[in-house]
Amino acid sequence: MPHEALLPVAITNYISLSLVIFAIGVAGVVLRRNPLIMLMSIELTWNAANLLFLAFARAWMNNAGHIFAFLVITVAAAEAAIGLAIVVVVFRAREHVDVDEVALLKG
Amino acid sequence: MIAFYILAFVLVASAVFVITARKPVYSVVGLLVHFAALAIVYFTLAAEFLAVIQIIVYSGAILMLFLFVIALLSSGVAPFSAGPNRLPNIGVPALAGVVVILGFLIYGVAHVPPARVHVFAASASSSMTGPVGAADVFGSVADFGKALFTTDLLPFEITAFILMVAVVGVILLAGESAPYVQSRRRARIVEREMREAILRAGEE
Amino acid sequence: MGVPGQYPILFVVWLLPLAGAVLCWAFGPRLKRSAGVLGSAAVGASFIAALVAWGLGTQASGSQTGAQQPLFSWLQGFDFGLLLDPLSLIWVFIIVGVGFLIHVYSVGYMWNDAAIARFFAYMNFFVFAMLTLVLSDNFAGLLIGWGLVGLASYFLIGFWFFKPSAVAAARKAFVMNVVGDVGIMFAIFIMIAKAGSVRFADVFANPHALDPWLFWTCVFLFIGAVAKSAQLPLHSWLPDAMEGPTPVSALIHAATMVTAGVYLVARCAPLWTASHDAQTLVGSVGCLTALAGALLGVAQWDIKRILAYSTMSQIGYMIMGVGVGSFSAGVAHFFTHAFFKACLFLGAGIVIHELADEQDIRRMGGMRKRAPVAFWAMGAAVLAIIGFPGFSGYFSKDQVIYGALEHGYVWMWAVALLTAAITAYYMLRLFIVTFWGDYRGEMNPAELGIEGTSSPSAEPDAHHDRAPAWIMAVPVAILGFFAFAAGYVMIGPASPWARFFERSFPRQMLPPATPSEGVTTILAVLMLLVGAAVALRRYATREALANAPARLKRESETLPAILVRLYYWDDLIDVLFVQPSQKLGRFFGQWVDPHFVDGVVREIVLTNRFLGTLVRSFQTGLLRAYALIVVFGAACFAVYYAVEGVLR
Numbered sequence: 001m002p003h004e005a006l007l008p009v010a011i012t013n014y015i016s017l018s019l020v021i022f023a024i025g026v027a028g029v030v031l032r033r034n035p036l037i038m039l040m041s042i043e044l045t046w047n048a049a050n051l052l053f054l055a056f057a058r059a060w061m062n063n064a065g066h067i068f069a070f071l072v073i074t075v076a077a078a079e080a081a082i083g084l085a086i087v088v089v090v091f092r093a094r095e096h097v098d099v100d101e102v103a104l105l106k107g
Numbered sequence: 108m109i110a111f112y113i114l115a116f117v118l119v120a121s122a123v124f125v126i127t128a129r130k131p132v133y134s135v136v137g138l139l140v141h142f143a144a145l146a147i148v149y150f151t152l153a154a155e156f157l158a159v160i161q162i163i164v165y166s167g168a169i170l171m172l173f174l175f176v177i178a179l180l181s182s183g184v185a186p187f188s189a190g191p192n193r194l195p196n197i198g199v200p201a202l203a204g205v206v207v208i209l210g211f212l213i214y215g216v217a218h219v220p221p222a223r224v225h226v227f228a229a230s231a232s233s234s235m236t237g238p239v240g241a242a243d244v245f246g247s248v249a250d251f252g253k254a255l256f257t258t259d260l261l262p263f264e265i266t267a268f269i270l271m272v273a274v275v276g277v278i279l280l281a282g283e284s285a286p287y288v289q290s291r292r293r294a295r296i297v298e299r300e301m302r303e304a305i306l307r308a309g310e311e
Numbered sequence: 312m313g314v315p316g317q318y319p320i321l322f323v324v325w326l327l328p329l330a331g332a333v334l335c336w337a338f339g340p341r342l343k344r345s346a347g348v349l350g351s352a353a354v355g356a357s358f359i360a361a362l363v364a365w366g367l368g369t370q371a372s373g374s375q376t377g378a379q380q381p382l383f384s385w386l387q388g389f390d391f392g393l394l395l396d397p398l399s400l401i402w403v404f405i406i407v408g409v410g411f412l413i414h415v416y417s418v419g420y421m422w423n424d425a426a427i428a429r430f431f432a433y434m435n436f437f438v439f440a441m442l443t444l445v446l447s448d449n450f451a452g453l454l455i456g457w458g459l460v461g462l463a464s465y466f467l468i469g470f471w472f473f474k475p476s477a478v479a480a481a482r483k484a485f486v487m488n489v490v491g492d493v494g495i496m497f498a499i500f501i502m503i504a505k506a507g508s509v510r511f512a513d514v515f516a517n518p519h520a521l522d523p524w525l526f527w528t529c530v531f532l533f534i535g536a537v538a539k540s541a542q543l544p545l546h547s548w549l550p551d552a553m554e555g556p557t558p559v560s561a562l563i564h565a566a567t568m569v570t571a572g573v574y575l576v577a578r579c580a581p582l583w584t585a586s587h588d589a590q591t592l593v594g595s596v597g598c599l600t601a602l603a604g605a606l607l608g609v610a611q612w613d614i615k616r617i618l619a620y621s622t623m624s625q626i627g628y629m630i631m632g633v634g635v636g637s638f639s640a641g642v643a644h645f646f647t648h649a650f651f652k653a654c655l656f657l658g659a660g661i662v663i664h665e666l667a668d669e670q671d672i673r674r675m676g677g678m679r680k681r682a683p684v685a686f687w688a689m690g691a692a693v694l695a696i697i698g699f700p701g702f703s704g705y706f707s708k709d710q711v712i713y714g715a716l717e718h719g720y721v722w723m724w725a726v727a728l729l730t731a732a733i734t735a736y737y738m739l740r741l742f743i744v745t746f747w748g749d750y751r752g753e754m755n756p757a758e759l760g761i762e763g764t765s766s767p768s769a770e771p772d773a774h775h776d777r778a779p780a781w782i783m784a785v786p787v788a789i790l791g792f793f794a795f796a797a798g799y800v801m802i803g804p805a806s807p808w809a810r811f812f813e814r815s816f817p818r819q820m821l822p823p824a825t826p827s828e829g830v831t832t833i834l835a836v837l838m839l840l841v842g843a844a845v846a847l848r849r850y851a852t853r854e855a856l857a858n859a860p861a862r863l864k865r866e867s868e869t870l871p872a873i874l875v876r877l878y879y880w881d882d883l884i885d886v887l888f889v890q891p892s893q894k895l896g897r898f899f900g901q902w903v904d905p906h907f908v909d910g911v912v913r914e915i916v917l918t919n920r921f922l923g924t925l926v927r928s929f930q931t932g933l934l935r936a937y938a939l940i941v942v943f944g945a946a947c948f949a950v951y952y953a954v955e956g957v958l959r
Contacts, residue, residue, distance in 0.1 A: 026942050029935075029938050029942075030935055030938050030939050030942065031935075033935070099933075099934045099935060100933060100934075100935065102932075102934070103931065103932030103933055103934075
């Protein structure tokens with residue numbers, strides 16, 4: 001790793017951190033029934049990926065990581081907006097916000 | 108270096124708080140803390156511009172959006188969840204599996220021989236370090252802007268497009284009195300009136 | 312065997328009846344009674360064509376006699392063709408000649424039947440099938456004709472298909488005939504295996520090519536003959552076949568189809584002369600059948616059944632004749648029998664018609680005044696069948712009986728003579744009880760010894776519209792004449808008959824047997840007179856005629872059970888074959904089918920349902936469950952790449 005010395009700690013620490021945050025985010029998606037919490041957990045995963053991008057950008061002195069992280073933030077924003085719109089529409093008609101009750105795909 | 112570990116702890120703790128908080132508002136606050144810590148980490152990674160973007164866009168815009176929706180949905184007196192938990196109970200084995208896999212991945216990552224890593228071309232005109240705010244330093248606004256508007260113009264345009272799509276989508280989805288909805292409502296009324304007229308004609 | 316060549320006239324003879332059948336069948340509803348004219352015309356035209364072909368049938372060139380028309384080649388060794396030689400010519404004449412007379416008669420007999428067109432279609436089809444049988448120049452074609460004839464017989468026996476008894480009889484006849492078909496098939500298998508061909512010419516050229524199965528080939532062929540000709544042990548279908556209309560009984564079950572067995576044995580003369588054991592077998596079966604049939608005829612009261620058993624018995628004579636090696640004699644008896652038996656059946660048909668379908672002779676009597684043509688014609692035929700000197704049967708039967716002696720079978724000679732006596736007895740019994748005395752039809756059936764009410768057979772339209780009398784009378788009269796006169800072509804060693812057959816059946820130089828032919832003739836006449844005397848004494852004396860009802864009643868009650876129950880033969884077949892097959896069928900239908908066949912289907916359904924349920928269980932509609940599955944998949948990928956990286 002050419003410029004790893006530029007990082008405060010070894011790159012593997014950043015990778016591990018990113019993995020852990022990602023796993024926590026995924027756990028949040030699977031375990032919680034409130035769609036809002038699920039969306040927030042997805043935001044966690046986005047951020048874990050961002051962290052990884054930026055760490056490697058610094059380690060390799062490559063701007064592409066920054067650009068991509070920028071892209072990720074934008075898309076995350078868009079996705080959050082649309083996700084929330086869906087939540088609003090779907091749960092407008094009902095009295096509750098429980099993802100388990102919206103099982104119309106049940107076959 | 109110690110900063111990293113403190114920040115790492117904060118990040119993980121706040122993430123866990125986000126997913127386990129009982130009320131969504133608490134989760135939002137936890138997420139706010141998480142984003143702040145992440146911004147500081149970005150600073151340590153010489154990505155100043157993105158650190159600021161993180162705070163402005165993520166914590167400033169997206170989290171506010173979440174708060175608004177929470178407020179909208181809890182305007183009624185309804186509870187936030189109803190009905191039983193329908194997911195099969197795989198808690199302990201799943202946790203064990205997650206721990207194992209994570210451990211394995213981290214171990215694997217830690218032991219990758221350095222020679223295997225492929226390095227892409229470094230960015231051109233940036234020096235390695237410099238004071239915060241200085242131009243042409245890696246991670247500075249100038250450096251980032253130069254790349255964004257020249258080399259990586261396409262991603263920039265694409266982000267603009269994505270945002271537009273998002274706006275249109277939100278309006279279509281959640282907008283009230285959408286013309287389609289109104290016309291359906293009107294069609295239903297007309298249909299009902301026709302049916303009643305036929306029944307009346309039949310009775311005569 | 313015949314002179315090969317192209318003979319269009321053969322096609323005319325063979326196919327005209329088929330055309331008649333197709334036309335009657337296709338245009339039946341429109342033709343109605345004219346179908347009878349059409350059918351008779353078809354057969355009549357075929358007869359004329361056969362006359363034209365006489366010369367072809369007797370032409371001789373080198374070692375070949377007759378005309379052989381190749382048709383087509385199917386497989387190796389299966390070359391189909393037509394053969395017209397003296398033997399098949401005789402059969403053709405009887406089939407289309409007597410057949411024509413019977414067709415004309417049928418127009419009258421079936422005058423009021425609604426399905427008259429179907430009848431003539433079937434009759435013409437039968438004639439075509441029988442012609443196929445006798446005109447084939449190979450065993451495969453013969454077998455085809457054999458099967459078609461069986462089919463035609465099934466159609467015609469079961470013609471009045473609304474009668475359950477007729478349907479059962481048709482089925483019985485067909486099933487028993489199939490046994491014979493299988494026998495012929497096995498013989499064909501042996502021929503193909505050993506001789507490589509089924510053509511007569513090839514097989515007869517070297518009978519010993521079939522060794523070591525020559526005897527068995529003959530046996531298998533004979534099984535076919537036994538089934539078709541109603542010999543012991545496959546005889547029980549013939550009496551039941553009397554359920555069909557009387558013309559059917561006359562044509563098929565007297566004159567032609569049942570003689571197919573005789574034709575087969577005569578045709579395969581080279582095979583039989585090469586296997587002495589086979590000859591003994593055939594002769595014995597024929598002889599025993601002759602005796603058995605005659606004894607059964609003694610105990611019957613249904614006029615058609617008596618005639619059926621007499622047919623069985625007379626064919627026994629023919630089989631005995633061709634079996635022991637007197638081919639010319641056996642065929643001669645076939646020739647004369649065709650005339651007098653057809654005459655007997657048609658005459659009986661007139662009587663039955665006259666009495667509104669009454670068939671029990673106990674309820675007849677005095678018919679000589681009411682059906683004079685039948686009386687005179689049947690009289691001639693009866694004299695012929697019992698072998699009265701001067702009538703045709705006398706000449707042919709004598710040849711057969713003496714032939715047995717000539718070839719060294721003394722016991723057969725004795726049994727045949729005994730049978731002649733019995734034949735005289737029961738035929739005269741039939742004749743006297745039916746035609747003499749006073750009419751008994753209006754008496755109470757119980758007084759005559761008839762059990763149950765004898766209801767007339769259900770012919771649907773009775774007596775609306777009678778046919779002109781001559782339609783039925785003329786054919787019977789013609790047949791009666793031939794019953795008398797047909798034998799005159801056979802007198803003496805240089806007779807037209809002998810010369811006709813000299814190339815087909817060369818006269819064998821056998822030492823004169825003892826007793827001599829003259830003695831045999833005298834003995835035969837003596838036996839005839841004995842039988843006749845007994846019959847006359849029992850039925851024809853003044854006293855017997857006066858007390859006819861009482862005597863008939865007593866006889867009905869005292870007949871030996873074994874004869875009345877037809878030697879319990881039908882019961883035996885029922886126990887041995889019918890019931891086991893029914894049990895087997897029930898086993899398959901009620902146990903195997905639901906458990907195995909349906910079970911397989913059921914298992915497939917259940918498996919499908921199970922798999923479907925299994926797969927469906929994934930479609931929970933739960934967002935979180937789907938997310939979990941995605942995560943699981945991603946984890947697998949990650950692990951895989953990590954492992955790959957670590958290992959490298």
